[in-house]
Structure formats: C-alpha cells, structure tokens
Amino acid sequence: MTKTALIIGVTSQDGSYLADLLLEKGYRVVGTIRRNTTYQKPNIQHLIGKIIIEAADLIDGESIARLLRDYQPDEVYNIAAQSVPADSWSHPLYTGEVTALGVVRVMEAVRHFAPQARVYQATSREIFGHVNADAATESTPIDANNPYGIAKAYAHMMTRCYRESYGLFACGGILFNHESPRRSLHFVTRKITAAVACIKNQVANPPLDELGRPLITPGGKLKLGFLEARRDWGYAKEYVEAMWLMLQNDEPKDYVIGTNSSYSVADACRIAFAHVGLDWREHVVSDEALLRPTEITVLQGDYSLAEKELGWRPRTSFEQLMQIMVDADLARFQ
Template sequence: MTAREKVALITGVYGQDGSYAAELLAACGYKVVGTTHSRGGHPAANAMAVESWNLRDEQRLGEIVERHRPSEIFNFAAYSTGTGMYDDPVGICEVNGLAVLKILEAIRAVDPSIRFCQASSSEMFGEPVAKPQSELTPFNPRSPYGAAKLYAHNMIGIYRTRFDLFACSAILFNHESPRRTQNFVTRKVSRAAAAISLGLEQAVTLGNLDARRDWGFAGDAVRAMQLMLAADEPEDYVVATGRTQSVRDLCEVAFSHVGLDYRDHVRVNASDFRPAEPRQLVGDPSKAKRKLGWEPTIGFEALVQMMVDADLDRLRAANTTTGA
C-alpha cells in the first residue's frame, strides 16, 4: 500500500448498504475490500477484493484486517430488521452485538489508527421517551435486534473512551432503495405495484397500514457514514429525514405511480402485524446537518417511485427472458 492509498473494508458488502458504500468509496478513490458470508445480493464495485467471513469467526477477521490493513472499516454485516428480527435471538446477539466487539478488538490488535463506523439502528430507541429522537434521547429497545445493536453501540463508546479509537455509530433510521430485499415492506409494496400494473398479480397482503416510519434513501445514509469518518473527531450521529410516512402513504405513492388505486389491490391481514410495534420513531438529524454538512438528497415520493421503476424493469426483463 502506498502512502497515499486509502483502503476501506466493508463488511456485508453485497447487501443494500454495503453495495452503496462500495460504490461511493470507490468513486472517492479508495481501494475497496469487502467481506461476505454468502455470494448474493447486489454486486458492488466491479474491481474489488472480496473475502469470505463468518461473523462468528474472530480469527478470520483478524487475518483479513492484517492482510489488507484498511484505513477505514464500515460494518454493515448483521441480521436485518423486518420479519426476521425476533426469529433467532441468540444468533442476533452474536452477530449484531458480539461481532462488533470482535471488530473493535481486531482494530486494537492490528492498527489502532483504523477508523471504524458501525451501522447502528433507530430500533435502539424502541419505545422512545421523546419525539423526535436525537443523540441524547435515552435508549429503550423492545426487540432482540434493538438490544444487540445497543450492546454494540455501548461497546463502541467504551472503546472510543478507554482505548482512544476513532469509532463511531451511525444511528440509522429506515433507509430504502431498489436494492432492498423483499422481506421489507417498502420493497414488498414497490414490487407488488409493479407486478399488478403488468397484470402479473392481482393483490398484495400487508399488515398495519397506519404504522409510520422515517424513511430515507440508503445512498444518503452511507454518505453520512463516510462523512463521519472524515470528521476531525469520532462522534455518534442520528441519520434520518426528520419526517414520517405511513405504510398507507407508501401504498398510495407506489400504486398511483403506475396509475392504480391501492385500495383496489391491498389486503390487510392482522397476522402480518409486527410484534411489539415501536412507538413513533422519527429522527432528529440536526447534528449531522450542522456538524457534517449532510442533507438527504432524495425525498420519500422520489424514493418510492424509484423503487417501483426498478421493479418494473426487473419484471419486464424476467418476462422477456422466460418468454412470458
């Protein structure tokens, strides 16, 4: 590695956030190294080294960090939210919590100057005592996912204070894109609107249409994380839009974009309601705006329309391939 070369290690590089981070950092002149436990999801940068890493394997992680000597590490490898956040509490705690501690230990052992940013979560607030939620709002997680993320968040603060690591936590509120998987309601809705408009399906079943989220664009979220590691001091930041929309709003925008009325095609099933639905989660991004100069670039309607258009393209291509 030359004196001027910057190397970014991105865990979970084939996921939504990891792929956007890989593209952003490659465009900024970084050599990008990714880790993955499986070859799936969206392809990231074309010319990129990819290492296999099971998040429970501490020795393998140390080997990867030692071999590539990254200047920055972005951690996106985790059990995701959505339908699976209660399915495997032990695994969630190992992967979303302990794996982050292993990364911090690898940094300490190999090179304490490595800068680290964790993709944390608004699920740590769980049942918030204040609205909107800022970096000063007390945490109160209501799921194994949120509890594991909070453990990682706390360890980052401890290692930053005790060992003087440049380690920070991006408290990400919901962030979506055409690369989102279909177990998330945003992509479920965007795909359904596209499929129904093409005559491939007739209806979609959803849970609570009145549930509200602070939905932003995944590309904006990873850009905030890049700015966090470029700052002079390591700090935690809420990354959010500061606005909420309901699942009903999501349906309205997605279906109207293809000339349909969602009420003709959306069915509600109480069994699809999320357990322990969090209270009103809406982030206060004022610190990120003030100290990092960060602003969201894509609004809610444009984001949903982008997702529907991408699903239209996918479905048309699939039908052309199959001869349908």
C-alpha cells in the same frame, strides 16, 4: 496515497452503495461476503473486478482478524448484521450472536491488528424503542423493545466503550429507515414496490415473501402487516455519504441520520400504486401473520447535528424515493 477501506457486509444495500461511493473517491475497497459457492449477489454484480472480495463472517472472529492483519485498512465499515427486525423474534439467539457480539469481534480485531483504522458501526433507530418525543437526537435515551433493537443497542454501546476505553476512532451511525431499489424483499417498502411492478406487469410468477408465499395472491392482493405503522424513511444512497463523512471528521462521534419526517405503510402503498395509476386499497390487505409482538412508536430522526458538523442533509423526498423504487422494479419484474 491510496486509502484502503474494509466493508464488512458489502452485498447489502448499504454496503454496495458505500462501495460505489468509495470507488468514486479513489479508495481500494475490500468487501466481505459470507462463505458461499457463488458470487452471484445482485447488489455487487457491477462491482466484480473493481473491489477485492473476501469471505468472512461476524460469527467467526478469526476471519475478521485475518482481514485486519492482511489489509491494514484505513477505514472499517461494519454494515453486516442480522438486519431484519421482524426476523429477530423468530431468531433471537442468532440476532444476538451476529448483530450484538459480532461487533465486539470487529472491535477486538481492530484493537489488536489495526488500531489506527477509523471504524464506522451501523446502529439503528430501533435502539430507541418507545420514546415520548417527536424526534430523536444523539442524547435520546436508549429503550429498545425488540431483539433486533436490543442487539443494536448493545452494539452501539460497545462502540462507545471501545472509543472511550481504548481510544479507537469509532463512530456509531444511528440510522433511521433507509430504502432503495437494492433493498431486500424482506423489507416493507420493497415488498410494496415489487408488488406494484408484478401487478402492473401481470407477472405470472412473483417472488416469495418472508413466509415463503408468493408476494401476490392469485387474486392480485399484497399481504402486509400493520398498515398504520409509521417510519422516518430516507434514501440509502444518501445515507452512506453520512457514514463516510463521519470517518473524515476530526473526532469520533455518534450521529443520528434521518429525514425528520414520517410516513405510514399505507402512505407508501398509496404513493407506489398511484405512480402506475392504481388504487392501493384495491390491492393491499393487512395479514395478522405479519404483525409483530410489539410495535415501535412514531419517531423521526433529527439530523441537525449531522448537518451542522458534517454538512449532511437528506435530498430525496419519500415520494421521490418510492417512485425511484417502483421504476426500478418495473424494469426488474417483467
């Protein structure tokens, strides 16, 4: 019997890779997009005609409930969110409405209209905030310190609440940073690889950064925030495999998904620019306008429980990931 999966937020990096994976496994895939006048979404152009696309929004609980009633999915993946930590400072109310309360709307719709469905909720490394440890596990205390992380912490705890209170098969994926060529330009790794491509290819009209400025200055400089910020970065295409595996498990659990390694923004610049024979120090500057009010401490994701119980482990190194992204952007920005 063909399984049906509902992906809330299919146009995202994770949503589109997850749709690819589920189609390969023979699922009927229903993916949501926010109401718009066009389906011209780069991450899902190759999926048009292969998946069912429905308009829904985490702010509109009825739009989610309708899909649960109509499709009776076997699996529900909530990937949607206001997903940019930096933007949560300028849009804290919207972040809470979508990233926190939106999850409750999903859980309520599942509880009332498709209680048999297995649910994956995307939470985040940001729920840990400042932690005095080398690596985070599933038992690491929650101590979020920015509006995005706090909203994700609420979402994570409500997922556990619905699992324990109503018996829903609901899992939280505590994912550390994960990147790919499908990552939005709001995120630093894509900013770096897109800038490398624009500089190398001498692009006359580069894309805009999150402040609405050309990504590359007339002098060929890329402006970034805190260059010594370190993150545990993995490959999104591999992380969606962990999402699927969680819902195939015998019992619902939360899992940390990471690589148990960390690299700085400066490391990412060095690798990306070196891939095309350039010295990053000649092209990258730190801009105070891009600094955050608070910065999370270095923390790596200990994926040992996921490896033990799900058989999941990262396969792509950070250097390989940055090179994959540079190559994709060299082809994209001509």
